[in-house]
Amino acid sequence: MRFRILNKDPMFDYRESCKITEGRDLFNEDSTYKPKDEIEWWIKQIVANHSTLRCIHFRLVDTRPKSVIMQIIRATKGHPQPEVQSSRPDWTGKERSSDPYEDKLFMQDHTAESFIEMAKQRMCRRTEERTRMFMSEMVRSLRKSKDPFLKALGYCCHANCWWLGGRCPEIKSCQVRDTNKLSDAIIANYRLDYAIPLRTKQEEAEETMERR
Ligand SMILES: [Zn+2]
Numbered sequence: 001m002r003f004r005i006l007n008k009d010p011m012f013d014y015r016e017s018c019k020i021t022e023g024r025d026l027f028n029e030d031s032t033y034k035p036k037d038e039i040e041w042w043i044k045q046i047v048a049n050h051s052t053l054r055c056i057h058f059r060l061v062d063t064r065p066k067s068v069i070m071q072i073i074r075a076t077k078g079h080p081q082p083e084v085q086s087s088r089p090d091w092t093g094k095e096r097s098s099d100p101y102e103d104k105l106f107m108q109d110h111t112a113e114s115f116i117e118m119a120k121q122r123m124c125r126r127t128e129e130r131t132r133m134f135m136s137e138m139v140r141s142l143r144k145s146k147d148p149f150l151k152a153l154g155y156c157c158h159a160n161c162w163w164l165g166g167r168c169p170e171i172k173s174c175q176v177r178d179t180n181k182l183s184d185a186i187i188a189n190y191r192l193d194y195a196i197p198l199r200t201k202q203e204e205a206e207e208t209m210e211r212r
Pocket residue numbers: 124125126159160161168169170173174175
């Protein structure tokens with residue numbers, strides 16, 4: 001598993017785009033900047049997630065079973081760019097394998113935003129275990145990275161329900177008790193506005209059965 005930043009100088013690129021929003025062009029200035037703790041500084045920038053953060057791109061390269069790659073590259077929020085080793089018989093000289101766990105080389109180009117969006121979904125307990133384990137492995141690897149941006153990013157990866165204080169946004173909640181869903185709070189607001197009676201215990205129980 002390999003992560004590599006594609007910007008030559010991510011700190012300059014990021015600060016340049018931030019300063020443009022303040023009407024200042026850093027390009028012609030001598031502007032080396034070294035925060036006291038670079039990892040903590042990046043954590044703050046990544047959590048704030050302003051659009052300027054999208055100027056930093058990094059690449060993930062790994063070999064994984066086809067079925068895991070499918071789950072990873074189907075996480076498309078923030079538009080990460082994937083490439084996957086082809087199985088074309090006229091290229092490889094052998095028939096396509098029917099084994100869903102056949103290893104393939106793949107890569108993905110990400111921004112911090114797209115990677116965090118993927119982690120939000122793929123770290124939730126609703127995700128298939130094999131994929132969730134791979135996602136955790138990536139996060140552990142980022143947290144051990146020598147690069148301050150990648151290390152900070154690793155610490156910013158959590159399941160969606162973690163960011164939302166334990167309220168799972170999935171249709172089938174990952175929480176043990178299914179009564180604290182985010183959509184329930186919104187449905188309750190809607191019912192209140194239109195004077196629709198709040199759900200009875202019976203209705204809630206039926207819905208939980210339906211979800212299973
Ligand atoms: Zn969840």
